[in-house]
Amino acid sequence: MTHPGSVDPNPAAIGRIPSPPFVRLPDPRRLFEARRERLEFLAQTSELAPYLRFIAGIAAAQSAIQDGLPEPELPPPDALARAREFGMPPLDRNQVDVDDVIGGTLNRLFDAVMSLDKPSEAQAALSRVKAASPEEMRIMVRDVLADAIPADAIAEHVYVAAGLQVHFARLAARLDKDKLARISDGACPCCGGAPTSSLVVGWMEAEGTRYCSCSLCGTLWNVVRVKCVLCSSGKGIGYQEIEGGAGTIKAECCDNCRGYVKILYQQKDMALDPVADDIASLGLDLLLKDGEYRRGSFNPFLLGI
Structure with a gap:
């Protein structure tokens, strides 16, 4: 029975309620800028304020260094299709090498955080990272991508991880979410x-x-x-x-x-x-x-x- 002013259900609308998207890809610049803003806000009332401000400085650098970086290249279409077919991530960590794009990203990040206020131990670790040989840098990159960071070199790897976050956010942003x-x-x-x-x-x-x-x-x-x-x-x-x-x-x-x-x-x-x-x-x-x-x-x- 229909009452005055009521709205009859529309059977054709059933099933049209949108389902939540499976993924939301990053916006690389906004990602790190929003993180910086949040860290600085949290530092106002936190006992961890010095560390939060230090990481906020890294986030600011992660956002700023993106201007003028060379464009990262996605894997070829056949590799992307194969990854989807076999349920594998399209950005294969095992195939990553320190090419010009990654090397340039890391070096820009290292330079950008040199002036941040930080403990002397953190500054010394950054100096060691900047002085690393190409092979030493490849090893650190592999360690970060394997989530297997040596306990005696955590500080050095934090800087490498920050640079790789920028690189992979820029890569992920170029993927087709569908x-x-x-x-x-x-x-x-x-x-x-x-x-x-x-x-x-x-x-x-x-x-x-x-x-x-x-x-x-x-x-x-x-x-x-x-x-x-x-x-x-x-x-x-x-x-x-x-x-x-x-x-x-x-x-x-x-x-x-x-x-x-x-x-x-x-x-x-x-x-x-x-x-x-x-x-x-x-x-x-x-x-x-x-x-x-x-x-x-x-x-x-x-x-x-």
């Missing part, structure tokens, strides 16, 4: 990178949807909520947070693999950044460090915790 395939819940569909953290977003087309953020290229990819990003288990998922906090950052803990990845509720605070707020919430990592769960995400600016 031709990307899911690799696994915990692997970036562009470069295979591990997540830094995940976000529950407030986008109009994806309200309440969870996205993981790639630690290398900055791509966001959709992973359903209440599911372990690391092992894909949907059982034994719990959440821990610092008592008295705003409730916007929690550790999603898995009883199956005993790992955790932070989840940031961006729909409650749109300013949350997957890298900046991961660093600023170090207290949560320290709270969990001696417990039963291990940190399963990767952030080059939090190595050694």
Whole structure:
């Protein structure tokens, strides 16, 4: 029965509700500029202020050095098609070499951060990186891309990681998002990178949807909520947070693999950044460090915790 003023349902509209996009590719310049802004804001009230300002300076350099950089080249079309067919990331880390584009990006980054206010140890590490031979630089690049950074050379590799983030963000931005395939819940569909953290977003087309953020290229990819990003288990998922906090950052803990990845509720605070707020919430990592769960995400600016 139809009542006056009512609207009859339109059967033709059923199924037209848009599904959340699988990926959101990075905007390289905006990515690092937004990160800088967030880090500087967080530094105003954080006990980690000196470090946050240092990473903000790196983010500013990551944005600034892009002007005039040579264009990175994507793999040839047949390689991209083969990667999609076999469920592999189109940006193959194993095939990366320090060519003119990567070398130029790294050198610009190193030069740009020389004047940043930093501890003497960090300055010495930067000097060592700048003086590295081509073969030493190739080894450091391989270490970063394998997420296998030597404990005795963390500072040096942080600078290399920052340069590679710029390069891979510029590469990922050139991919066709409609031709990307899911690799696994915990692997970036562009470069295979591990997540830094995940976000529950407030986008109009994806309200309440969870996205993981790639630690290398900055791509966001959709992973359903209440599911372990690391092992894909949907059982034994719990959440821990610092008592008295705003409730916007929690550790999603898995009883199956005993790992955790932070989840940031961006729909409650749109300013949350997957890298900046991961660093600023170090207290949560320290709270969990001696417990039963291990940190399963990767952030080059939090190595050694």
